[in-house]
Amino acid sequence: MNKLLKIHSYFLYPLLLMFGLVNFACQPVNSNKDFNTNLSSPDKQLQINLNIKYGQLFYEVMTDRGEIIIGPGKLGIDAKKANFAKQLKLVSYNQQESILESMNLIAGKHQNLTAEYNEYHFLFANEKSQKMQLEFRMFNNGFAFRYTFPEQGLKQLNVQQEYSEFFFPQGGMAWLQPYDEASQWAPAYENIYKEYNIGENSPTRNGWCFPALFDSGNRYILISESGPFEPYAAMHLSPTATNGRYAMAWPDSLDANGLYASQPISRLPFSTPWRSVTITKNLDELIQSDMVNLLAPAPKEMATDWIKPGLASWSWLTAHNSPKSFQELKPFIDLSAKMQWPYTLIDANWGEMKDGSVGEVITYANKKNVGVWLWYNSAGGHNIVSEAPRNLLNDAAIRRKEFKKLQEWGVKGIKVDFFQSDKQEIMALHLAILKDAMDHQLLVNFHGCTIPRGWARTYPNLMSMEAVRGEEVYYFGQQFPENAPVANCILPFTRNIVGSMDYTPSVFTNFDHPHLTTQAHELALSVIFESGIQHMGDQPQVYEQLPPSVKELLKGMPSAWDESRLLEGSIGKDLVMARRKGRVWYIAGINGENFPKAVKLNLNTLSAGGTIHLCTDHPSKKGLLTQPVKIARHNMIELDAYGGFIGKIEMPS
Known part of the structure; x- marks a missing residue:
C-alpha cells in the first residue's frame, strides 16, 4: 500500500463511526469460526498474533523469527450490561500500512518527530450483538492498542474490568515503582523506583505504577498509557504478577479522599486510553522513544509563540514562608535576571503576602524581564490540604474568571498541586485546567498528580508534571x-x-x-x-557563590x-x-x-x-x-x- 501522510485526530474516528462513514467490511470474515491473524510493524520485524479462542481474545508478541517477547495474554472489556470479554465474534476488520505522521513538540527531549506505523481495526460483537472495536498501532519499536465503542443501543458504558495482560514467560528483571497507598498527600507517583524480579508482587496493595520497565529476553520493554483524552480513569498494573503475568488495575476507592467511583462511566461513542508498549534492543533507543506523545491527538491550530520553556528560580524549597513576603522573593527574581532564567515561581499562600502584594511582585519581576508563575491548590473535595489559593480551579466558571485575571496581570504560568487520584473526575479536571489555561495563554505545571500521558502534545502549554520523588x-x-x-x-x-519531570534538581544545600x-x-x-x-530550588547566594565558569554554564x-x-x-x-x-x-x-x-x-x-x-x-x-x-x-x-x-x-x- 502506498505511504500516506495521516494527520490523526482522536475525536474524528468516533464521529465517523457514529455516522456510518467507516467501512469495516473491507475484510469479510466467517463469524462462525475462531479468528487468528498476524499484525506486523512497518519493517516486519515485530509481529503480533491476535486470535479468538472459545470466544476470548488473546494476543502474543514476537519477532519475525518467532522469538517470544510478550507471551499469550488476554484482551477485553467487561462492562455493566455489556460483556466484551467472552463469546466474542469478529464482524470485520481493516488495516492501513506505512502511515506517516509528523509532529513538533515545544517542550521535551526532542522537538521534531516522525512516526511510521501500521494501523489495524477489528470490530467484534458479543452475544447481545453489541459492538467493540479493538485498534492496534504497530511501530518498529513497539505497539499500542485501545478499545473503541461506537454509538449503539447503549447510551453509556459503565466499565467494570479491563482484561488486558502483559505476560513475560521467560523471567528477567524489572524497574518498577510501587503505586501509592491513599493518604492526605497521595497517590502522587512518589515512591522510589527499584529493581525487582519479573513476577514479584508489589510491596503495596495497590500495585505498580506506569511507566513500568522490563528486561526480558534481551529486550527493554516499557509499558505505559497515553490518555485519557476524554472522560475516563487512568490505570496502572495490579499488585500480583504470578509467573510474570501483569494485569490492569483501577484507581483505589480510597483515592481522592474517597470521592468518586474507581471505574469510569463514559457516554458512547468513546475510546479508552492507549496502552503503549515500547520495545528496544538498547538503552539509547529507549531514551529516544516517545510513543506516549505519538499516540496523542494533535493540538488545535493556534498561535504558540507565547509558549516558552525555560529555567525558573524557586524560593519555597529553601524558604517555605517566602511566598508571603515580597522582600524575600526579590532576591530570587534578581537571581533569574542575573542568570538569564526566564521565570520565577511564587509557591503556596502567596495571597497572604504581608509586606506587599502579588501585583507588586509581578511588576517588579516584569521590570527585570522575569516572568512569574503562581501556585494553586487543585481544590475541590478530593483533597484536604489547606494551602491556598484553593477552590478556584475546580469550578469551570470560577476557574475561567481566575485565568482571565491572571492573563491581565501578565502571569506566565500556574503550578497546580494536590490532585491525588487517577479517577475519572480527576483526570477530567487536569484536562479542563489545561484547556482553559491554553485559552488564556497560561503555561501549566502539575504537582501531586498523575504521570505524563501524552497531554503535552495536545496541550503544548503543559510544561511539566511532578509525579516523582524529588529534591524536596x-x-x-x-x-x-x-x-x-x-x-x-x-x-x-x-x-x-x-x-x-519536575524533580527540581541542582540543589546543593543540605x-x-x-x-x-x-x-x-x-x-x-x-x-x-x-x-x-x-x-532551580537553591538559595540565590548558593548559585552566586559558584565558580564563574559554572555560573556561565547555568546562565x-x-x-x-x-x-x-x-x-x-x-x-x-x-x-x-x-x-x-x-x-x-x-x-x-x-x-x-x-x-x-x-x-x-x-x-x-x-x-x-x-x-x-x-x-x-x-x-x-x-x-x-x-x-x-x-x-x-x-x-x-x-x-x-x-x-x-x-x-x-x-x-x-
Whole structure:
C-alpha cells in the first residue's frame, strides 16, 4: 500500500463511526469460526498474533523469527450490561500500512518527530450483538492498542474490568515503582523506583505504577498509557504478577479522599486510553522513544509563540514562608535576571503576602524581564490540604474568571498541586485546567498528580508534571539520601521517558537529611532530567557563590531540546546524557554507586574537534573543578563515588 501522510485526530474516528462513514467490511470474515491473524510493524520485524479462542481474545508478541517477547495474554472489556470479554465474534476488520505522521513538540527531549506505523481495526460483537472495536498501532519499536465503542443501543458504558495482560514467560528483571497507598498527600507517583524480579508482587496493595520497565529476553520493554483524552480513569498494573503475568488495575476507592467511583462511566461513542508498549534492543533507543506523545491527538491550530520553556528560580524549597513576603522573593527574581532564567515561581499562600502584594511582585519581576508563575491548590473535595489559593480551579466558571485575571496581570504560568487520584473526575479536571489555561495563554505545571500521558502534545502549554520523588524529600524522607543516587540512575529510563519531570534538581544545600550525592552529581541533574519548566530550588547566594565558569554554564541554560542521546549507561548504576539545543551540546553524567569509576566517551560523534568545557567534583572533595578538555576519539572522565560531571560543547558555525 502506498505511504500516506495521516494527520490523526482522536475525536474524528468516533464521529465517523457514529455516522456510518467507516467501512469495516473491507475484510469479510466467517463469524462462525475462531479468528487468528498476524499484525506486523512497518519493517516486519515485530509481529503480533491476535486470535479468538472459545470466544476470548488473546494476543502474543514476537519477532519475525518467532522469538517470544510478550507471551499469550488476554484482551477485553467487561462492562455493566455489556460483556466484551467472552463469546466474542469478529464482524470485520481493516488495516492501513506505512502511515506517516509528523509532529513538533515545544517542550521535551526532542522537538521534531516522525512516526511510521501500521494501523489495524477489528470490530467484534458479543452475544447481545453489541459492538467493540479493538485498534492496534504497530511501530518498529513497539505497539499500542485501545478499545473503541461506537454509538449503539447503549447510551453509556459503565466499565467494570479491563482484561488486558502483559505476560513475560521467560523471567528477567524489572524497574518498577510501587503505586501509592491513599493518604492526605497521595497517590502522587512518589515512591522510589527499584529493581525487582519479573513476577514479584508489589510491596503495596495497590500495585505498580506506569511507566513500568522490563528486561526480558534481551529486550527493554516499557509499558505505559497515553490518555485519557476524554472522560475516563487512568490505570496502572495490579499488585500480583504470578509467573510474570501483569494485569490492569483501577484507581483505589480510597483515592481522592474517597470521592468518586474507581471505574469510569463514559457516554458512547468513546475510546479508552492507549496502552503503549515500547520495545528496544538498547538503552539509547529507549531514551529516544516517545510513543506516549505519538499516540496523542494533535493540538488545535493556534498561535504558540507565547509558549516558552525555560529555567525558573524557586524560593519555597529553601524558604517555605517566602511566598508571603515580597522582600524575600526579590532576591530570587534578581537571581533569574542575573542568570538569564526566564521565570520565577511564587509557591503556596502567596495571597497572604504581608509586606506587599502579588501585583507588586509581578511588576517588579516584569521590570527585570522575569516572568512569574503562581501556585494553586487543585481544590475541590478530593483533597484536604489547606494551602491556598484553593477552590478556584475546580469550578469551570470560577476557574475561567481566575485565568482571565491572571492573563491581565501578565502571569506566565500556574503550578497546580494536590490532585491525588487517577479517577475519572480527576483526570477530567487536569484536562479542563489545561484547556482553559491554553485559552488564556497560561503555561501549566502539575504537582501531586498523575504521570505524563501524552497531554503535552495536545496541550503544548503543559510544561511539566511532578509525579516523582524529588529534591524536596531531603526535608522529610529519612531513607531518601541513600536511595537517591540509584533512583537518579533509574528515572531517565522510566519516569522521564514518558514526559517532562519536575524533580527540581541542582540543589546543593543540605536539609534535614543531607545529600550523599556530590555537587557535580547535583549539577548534572539539570541536564540528565528533562523538564519544560526546570526549577532551580537553591538559595540565590548558593548559585552566586559558584565558580564563574559554572555560573556561565547555568546562565541561559535551555530546558527544551532539539535532540537527546544516551552516550553511556547502565540502569541504576550510571549514565551519561547528551542534549542539544541549536549548536550547543550539554553533556552530563552521574554515578549511582558508592565507588569512583571512569567512563570512556567518544565525543567526536557530537562535534568534530573542539573543546568541552567540563565541570567535575574537585579532587579535594570540596566544591567543583572546571577546565577545558580537548575533544578526542575517546575522552576519559573520572567520576567520584556518587559523583558526576557536566560540560558544554559549542559546535563551530
